[in-house]
Amino acid sequence: MITPASIMGHRGVPSLAPENTLSGFRKLHELGITWVELDVTLLGDHTPIVHHDDSFDRCCNISGALRDFGRDDLKQINAAARFPELPPESPPTLAEVALLLKQQGTGLNLEMKRHGFSARDMAVTAIDTLQRAAFPSEQLILSSFDFETLAECKQYAPHLARGLIFDTLPSDWEILAKEIGAFSIHCDWQSLNYQQVRAVKNAGYQLYCWTANSPAAVTSLWQWGIDGVMSDRPQDFLSVPLQLLF
Ligand code: G3P
Ligand code: MG
Numbered sequence: 001m002i003t004p005a006s007i008m009g010h011r012g013v014p015s016l017a018p019e020n021t022l023s024g025f026r027k028l029h030e031l032g033i034t035w036v037e038l039d040v041t042l043l044g045d046h047t048p049i050v051h052h053d054d055s056f057d058r059c060c061n062i063s064g065a066l067r068d069f070g071r072d073d074l075k076q077i078n079a080a081a082r083f084p085e086l087p088p089e090s091p092p093t094l095a096e097v098a099l100l101l102k103q104q105g106t107g108l109n110l111e112m113k114r115h116g117f118s119a120r121d122m123a124v125t126a127i128d129t130l131q132r133a134a135f136p137s138e139q140l141i142l143s144s145f146d147f148e149t150l151a152e153c154k155q156y157a158p159h160l161a162r163g164l165i166f167d168t169l170p171s172d173w174e175i176l177a178k179e180i181g182a183f184s185i186h187c188d189w190q191s192l193n194y195q196q197v198r199a200v201k202n203a204g205y206q207l208y209c210w211t212a213n214s215p216a217a218v219t220s221l222w223q224w225g226i227d228g229v230m231s232d233r234p235q236d237f238l239s240v241p242l243q244l245l246f
Contacts (some may be wrong), residue, residue: 001138002161003034003107005034005206005227005228006228006229007229007237007238008033008035008037008038008231008234009035009036009037009230010138010210011037011232012028013027013031013234015235016235018059018081018083018086018091019052020091020101021050022089023089025097025106029104034106035157036106036108037111037143038110039052039113040110040111040112041066041114042114042122042125043070044068044069044070045071046117051079054066054115059081061078067115069116072091079091079092094129094173095129099133101135102134104238106139109143109163110142111143111165112143112144112153112175113146114149119148122149122152123149124152140161141161141183141199142157142162142163145165147180150162154181162182163184163206163208164177165186165187166187167191169200184205184206184208185200185206185207185208186209186210189209189210189217189218189229192209192221192226195227197226201225209228211230212237213231213236215236
């Protein structure tokens with residue numbers, strides 16, 4: 001049974017701290033937010049790290065493709081480069097993040113981005129890392145835009161919850177969701193209409209929306225029945241009246 005996940009920080013709390021970093025995940029916890037969505041991908045030596053892009057160019061103090069780096073290179077890289085007022089910190093490994101989140105009691109929506117690696121490598125490496133950290137399964141959703149990665153997760157760790165991510169809900173969404181035994185559907189909030197929300201909910205899936213940064217803009221989605229939002233500004237959702245969330 002997955003614990004409720006009505007507000008998830010998207011990549012941590014990137015409006016206040018560097019995205020996908022330990023300091024960001026600590027900040028999220030300080031704010032009282034109990035779930036996080038973050039991205040995991042692989043370095044060239046198959047170390048799973050928490051990072052969104054396939055290169056370091058956008059967020060870090062260096063440029064280059066992740067597959068050209070290994071775990072030993074991380075200490076040279078500053079993932080807080082866009083927050084010059086904050087101390088530098090390395091992009092975290094999934095192992096480090098899993099330990100921190102477990103200690104904090106933060107639920108984890110782990111978005112797997114394989115960026116050219118095989119679906120099997122992505123799924124098995126991420127799951128093995130979480131299992132070594134004894135990360136609690138009731139606080140974990142494995143999610144991906146990539147159907148093959150989720151299919152590998154189903155085969156390797158069928159007991160773990162899986163979330164299928166879409167930009168726009170396709171007409172065959174339910175066939176795909178059944179095939180990988182999805183727990184949840186994750187959709188761009190701007191693309192959803194009332195009929196789609198009700199179809200997903202009536203079929204029995206949790207429905208999470210990304211990336212909702214204005215509570216007012218998603219008022220109708222809560223009323224239609226969504227279960228949660230991922231937000232760059234999760235702190236702004238803490239004051240949304242509870243009756244709207246459930
Ligand atoms: O979990 C889905 C959400 O994060 C949207 O995708 O590109 O921000 O990882 P992206
Ligand atoms: Mg993501």
